[in-house]
Amino acid sequence: MYSLHAITHSIQDWLSARLSPVWVLMIESIIVIVLAIGLFAVLGLILVWLERKVAAHMQIRLGPNRVGPAGIFQTSADTLKLILKEGLTPDGADKFLFNFAPFVVMIVAMLALAPIAFANGFQIWDINIGVLYVSAISSLSVIGILIAGWASNNKYSLLGAMRSGAQIVSYELSAGLSILTIVVLTGSLQISDIVHAQQNGWWLFKGHIPVVIAFIIFIIAATAETNRAPFDLAEAESELTAGFHTEYSGMKFALFFLAEYINIFIVCAIGATLFLGGWMPFHIGDWAQFNHVMDYIPSSIWFFGKTFFLIFLIMWFRWTFPRLRVDQLLTLEWKYLLPISLFNLLLVTVIAIMNWHF
């Protein structure tokens, strides 16, 4: 049976038999770059289409249904339109930073892709502090947003950027603490170790109620960190026109739009890896036969299935909850989520030390 692991190994062997190590590294990094950009393009197209379909379903509409079967080429047509549109730069804007900001947001989204394990043995960089790396990188996206809001020289953009900054900096705390609960249980920050620790069941089921609480807090914080409704104060269209990307048009706007969806994918991939076992199939303890049947489903399908389930959850939130006010947003984080997650971390530490988890 073909697996992605075998394919990467055969490419590695084929290249290293013919070329010097430096060239092998170069060619492999080019392959990785092409794959990452390809993944970005495909994900952008699929997720935007999915969002519109989910939204339509929630509101008992049909959604896009003209271009292609079930409107699946609608996003491609929209992208073509955005490419052909003129990218305006306002007169009063800081020209360099205005044009630079979309790339910062995009590059940050790309960097966070590195330690994610897409399938068994299919990972760009298995760094020994993978989880910490992702949370560090995802905290940087706010810099791009702040640059965009400030360089536009528009009061709505600046207000949106400031709101987004306050929001991301504060929700990072509870996201980090809920990630730490899994790190405490596993005893490692490496993504591959975390996935392998879930061989006899996912942490969501093994870790009792504290892990469930951590999972809920993580999902809330992830929604807030990606500036999604009900936390979309940064681009609240009824108050701030479009928030930090008010002045952007054409492909520059499209980059912000794409980065938002890539960030959703990445936080959901991290959530799936930490709490739902990543590429690990659904295993129950040591029921060897049941586990064996589950292993027949390829690991990449497990990973993408879990990730898209979480993405669906976040899209569902958007059409379920009304938008929070700024004071409610900060109260929720600092007065409720942060104390709960601090106490929860303590509980999980006790569980991990006493070996009470399954």
Add this chain to the structure above:
Amino acid sequence: MNISQILFGILTVLALVSALGVVVSKNPVYSVLCLIVTFFAISGHYILLNAQFLAIVNIIVYAGAIMVLFLFVIMLMNLNAEVEPQKSKILKFAGFIAGLCLFLVIVAALKNADEKTQTQATQLAGGDIGLIKNLGRALFNDYVLPFEISSVLFLSAMVGAVVIGKKE
């Protein structure tokens, strides 16, 4: 020239150029952005020394949190080159002398440091003292007291911030 040497060169040039940019650029927002680039270059150096944990913590604390707050404040104040207060000549001269003194001390300190031979340098690069497990062991075995005292210091700083913020 192997890859790590090339990377070291690129990162060093980047760090020096962006550090100069912090001082030279007229617009304070550009200064802060240059400082962020400097922190990134220094994190790259940590990774070359196989100290990934330090590198990531450097990014989280400085580039991710402190510099974001800096950006926040500077963008909200909307400082321009025109409104920048002009300092007196004497202050500029005093700053110049103080900077020179610091530079002299740093050069003197570096001159007395052990010269790392090529083998020592490679040992440093291949060593795993910067990995999170060894770092945690060192912090909680050899340096428990200073570590805990510094955390108390942070706590008192937090309490101080809350007290100042509460003051009407």
